[in-house]
Amino acid sequence: MSVLVFTARHVEQAVSPDRAVDAVRDAFVAHARGEWTMPPKTYVTNYPAGDFRAMPALGGGHALLKWINSFPGNPLQGLPTVSGVVLVSEAETGQLRAVLDAGSVTALRTGAAAVLAAETLARADAASATVVGAGVNGRAAARTFVTRGRAVKVWDVNGSRAEQVARELGCGVASSLEEALADDIVVTVTPGHEVLFVSGSLRPGQHLSLMGADGPGKAEVAGAELERSHLFCDDWEQASHGGELAHAVEAGLITESDVTQIGAVLAGTADGRGGDDEITAFDSTGLAIQDLAIALAALERADEIPDLARLEL
Amino acid sequence: MSVLVFTARHVEQAVSPDRAVDAVRDAFVAHARGEWTMPPKTYVTNYPAGDFRAMPALGGGHALLKWINSFPGNPLQGLPTVSGVVLVSEAETGQLRAVLDAGSVTALRTGAAAVLAAETLARADAASATVVGAGVNGRAAARTFVTRGRAVKVWDVNGSRAEQVARELGCGVASSLEEALADDIVVTVTPGHEVLFVSGSLRPGQHLSLMGADGPGKAEVAGAELERSHLFCDDWEQASHGGELAHAVEAGLITESDVTQIGAVLAGTADGRGGDDEITAFDSTGLAIQDLAIALAALERADEIPDLARLEL
Numbered sequence: 001m002s003v004l005v006f007t008a009r010h011v012e013q014a015v016s017p018d019r020a021v022d023a024v025r026d027a028f029v030a031h032a033r034g035e036w037t038m039p040p041k042t043y044v045t046n047y048p049a050g051d052f053r054a055m056p057a058l059g060g061g062h063a064l065l066k067w068i069n070s071f072p073g074n075p076l077q078g079l080p081t082v083s084g085v086v087l088v089s090e091a092e093t094g095q096l097r098a099v100l101d102a103g104s105v106t107a108l109r110t111g112a113a114a115v116l117a118a119e120t121l122a123r124a125d126a127a128s129a130t131v132v133g134a135g136v137n138g139r140a141a142a143r144t145f146v147t148r149g150r151a152v153k154v155w156d157v158n159g160s161r162a163e164q165v166a167r168e169l170g171c172g173v174a175s176s177l178e179e180a181l182a183d184d185i186v187v188t189v190t191p192g193h194e195v196l197f198v199s200g201s202l203r204p205g206q207h208l209s210l211m212g213a214d215g216p217g218k219a220e221v222a223g224a225e226l227e228r229s230h231l232f233c234d235d236w237e238q239a240s241h242g243g244e245l246a247h248a249v250e251a252g253l254i255t256e257s258d259v260t261q262i263g264a265v266l267a268g269t270a271d272g273r274g275g276d277d278e279i280t281a282f283d284s285t286g287l288a289i290q291d292l293a294i295a296l297a298a299l300e301r302a303d304e305i306p307d308l309a310r311l312e313l
Numbered sequence: 314m315s316v317l318v319f320t321a322r323h324v325e326q327a328v329s330p331d332r333a334v335d336a337v338r339d340a341f342v343a344h345a346r347g348e349w350t351m352p353p354k355t356y357v358t359n360y361p362a363g364d365f366r367a368m369p370a371l372g373g374g375h376a377l378l379k380w381i382n383s384f385p386g387n388p389l390q391g392l393p394t395v396s397g398v399v400l401v402s403e404a405e406t407g408q409l410r411a412v413l414d415a416g417s418v419t420a421l422r423t424g425a426a427a428v429l430a431a432e433t434l435a436r437a438d439a440a441s442a443t444v445v446g447a448g449v450n451g452r453a454a455a456r457t458f459v460t461r462g463r464a465v466k467v468w469d470v471n472g473s474r475a476e477q478v479a480r481e482l483g484c485g486v487a488s489s490l491e492e493a494l495a496d497d498i499v500v501t502v503t504p505g506h507e508v509l510f511v512s513g514s515l516r517p518g519q520h521l522s523l524m525g526a527d528g529p530g531k532a533e534v535a536g537a538e539l540e541r542s543h544l545f546c547d548d549w550e551q552a553s554h555g556g557e558l559a560h561a562v563e564a565g566l567i568t569e570s571d572v573t574q575i576g577a578v579l580a581g582t583a584d585g586r587g588g589d590d591e592i593t594a595f596d597s598t599g600l601a602i603q604d605l606a607i608a609l610a611a612l613e614r615a616d617e618i619p620d621l622a623r624l625e626l
Contacts, residue, residue: 001396007626030362042355044369044376046404052376054367055359063357065367065401069407079406085626087380091359093392094382099412103626166426252363313320313398313414 003096003311004272005118006298008104014301015294017101017144020112021119025266025290028116028234030059032263036289038235049073052084063089063150065290068102072191082106082136088295098302099311100295103136109290113234114187114209115148117282118229120265121232121272122207126184130155132196133212134165134259141211143169145187155180157190187211192218199224211284213244221281222240225250229281230274238285245283259283284289316624319611321417322391323621327614328607330392330457333425334432338579340606341429343372346461347419349602351548365397369519370601385504395419395449401608408609409614412624413608416449422603425455426547427522428461430595433546434577434586435520439497443468443487445509446525451502454524456482456623469501473575499525505531505557512537514558517590524597526557534594536561542594543587544572551598558596572596575599 006014006277015023022300030036036059037261042110044052050071057064100155115261118129118294131142133204134156145152146169155174156162166173172179179194185207192213201221213219221229226248234238236256240249248254264270272281302308319327328336343349349372357365363384370377382398388394397415402408404413431442444455447469459482460466469475469486479486487493494509498520502507505526512535515521526532534542539561548551549569555560561567575595577583586593615621 005624005626022449024522039355041356042352042367042369043582044352044371044378046371046376049405049408052369052378052402052407054355054363054369056367058353058357058359062357063382064368065357066364067378067380067402067409069376071405071407074406075405079408083409084409085400087398089365089380089382089397092384093387094363094365094384094396096380096396096398097394099624100626108588111534138377264468276459309625311318312410312622313318 001096001313002096003313004302005309005311006100008101010305011100011104011298012013013305014298015108017147019297020294021116022292023297024109024112025116025235026289028263029267031289034268040236040286052146055288057292059289059292060296063091064288066102066288066291085303086291088297093102098299099307105138105291105294110137111144112212113284113290114141114211115144117209117262118185118207121280121282122185123205128183129185130180130183131187132180133189139165141187141189142171146171156197182259183217188220192220195219195222197221197225206279207284208281210244219244219247227253227313230278233259234262234285234287236261239283241286243283254301261284314407314626316626317411317615318622318624319413321414323618324413324417324611326618327611328421330460332610333421334429336610337422337425337476337603337605338429340602341576342580344602345580351601366538368601370605372602372605373609374404376404377601379415379601379604385494397602399608403517412415418604420449423450423524424457426459426597426603427454427524430522430575431498431520434593434595435498436518436589441496442498443493443496444500445493446502447475452478454500455484456500459484474501501533503533505533508532508535510534511536515592519592521594523557523594532557532560536566538565542592544594545575546572546596547575547598547600549574552596556596571622
């Protein structure tokens with residue numbers, strides 16, 4: 001069994017942010033149509049240190065398993081907070097075809113989903129955009145906006161981190177969090193420990209892509225602000241349990257009928273933005289089908305990457 | 314991130330059948346004491362072709378994920394029915410340490426469990442032993458018996474396969490299925506599509522290690538025969554849902570209190586065989602903690618294996 005090995009560099013070489021947006025769009029549509037499926041994740045928890053997630057998906061003739069973790073204390077030891085691998089096997093024979101660095105796949109699909117949601121749900125005349133949080137996935141979102149030709153700023157609680165990302169990508173830095181949160185498009189990619197949008201802070205017509213709050217007890221937007229937004233998510237099952245919307249769902253403030261899956265909008269079976277004054281908010285929890293989309297896009301380009309290693313098993 | 318790669322040959326070099334029995338025993342005990350844990354498996358099904366299983370475990374300072382599949386039609390294409398990889402990460406930092414061939418890990422731990430159960434539950438004077446089913450895992454069980462110094466025979470519906478395994482291992486071949494099923498110790502490692510032990514066929518004092526029937530609709534022993542046996546399993550949760558016992562559980566013939574987990578026997582908190590005339594039956598469904606035990610045993614020996622490859626991620 002000869003298995004292709006994509007390091008982070010190989011994944012980035014193989015899949016441009018533009019290609020990632022197309023691949024993730026197709027995945028959301030295929031999922032909405034029931035063609036791509038996503039069995040439940042399973043968790044291995046080793047708190048307080050961190051946790052592991054095994055995220056499976058099936059589609060495009062392949063089965064995927066992402067083994068990824070989150071260890072918040074790792075940076076103190078010079079290790080990444082998030083690491084892992086993506087395994088891609090053939091769906092008809094089970095043969096393992098590729099192992100990919102999971103961090104780079106996750107960054108690409110998270111950036112792609114943030115921008116895809118903005119392009120799908122923001123006002124057509126949306127002019128200003130900021131990415132709040134300039135970590136790995138925030139950087140990926142900003143990079144995707146830049147590739148798509150949109151002027152974007154970044155903001156981070158760590159100012160020098162924001163400046164470094166802005167220099168790298170050739171984009172601006174928001175002068176304050178207040179300025180950032182007032183933009184037409186706001187992508188939040190924070191750890192979700194602090195609410196960014198407090199009561200009354202959202203402006204009519206804004207679009208939010210909420211990428212950060214991905215677990216219990218995390219939120220980037222106050223519940224009252226969610227209530228007056230037109231709500232979208234990547235997957236109701238995940239979003240109602242562990243995402244931005246989970247608190248409001250628990251509190252009985254919102255139910256499934258209040259929230260539209262973005263795949264349905266992209267597939268043309270549900271409405272997106274209702275009018276110029278609506279606030280649209282997309283809650284991203286991160287789906288294994290998005291990872292599958294990026295992994296398959298990388299596999300398509302395997303022949304064009306000269307120094308791809310092979311694992312003989 | 315530099316990751317050790319164990320091919321099947323490396324796994325076999327690193328972990329002898331003797332070491333595997335010890336490692337699996339320790340894992341069952343650690344699991345019984347709640348020190349090693351095993352979150353639920355998740356399945357990716359692509360029937361009729363086959364399915365994938367993601368099996369996690371946590372213990373010994375490591376987290377494990379086995380991504381393994383079963384594609385029954387594969388041999389017609391010259392591919393193995395079962396293949397996959399085992400991933401081992403550090404539990405405190407999430408860092409991936411090793412990728413191992415899953416088929417060889419599975420064979421070692423299945424063989425070890427079959428023999429461990431026989432050594433724990435069979436009569437002390439048990440003399441004759443046969444492994445029914447000479448596929449990869451049946452061969453592993455026979456090999457483990459041979460290593461432990463027990464005279465063992467093999468039997469397979471495909472006679473030449475049985476003879477080949479017997480030649481390789483230097484053991485005997487049962488002259489008929491009837492002879493095989495009359496032995497003091499019978500290990501069954503069949504696909505579980507046909508019941509081997511029909512009503513009334515079990516002899517007082519026999520021990521069965523039932524390794525084959527690992528999924529819905531599969532069985533190696535008739536329900537009535539299970540009812541008159543002293544029942545053991547590896548894990549009640551798994552065994553009551555997808556193993557040999559599942560039918561009898563569904564039919565209300567047996568309940569949790571009728572079945573002892575072998576880890577409790579090995580840990581000294583539950584009784585094993587009750588007397589010389591008892592029939593003991595161990596239902597193995599295969600646990601991720603067993604895979605973890607084998608993987609950690611392999612990692613311990615990494616420095617002694619000269620040609621181990623490393624995956625740079």
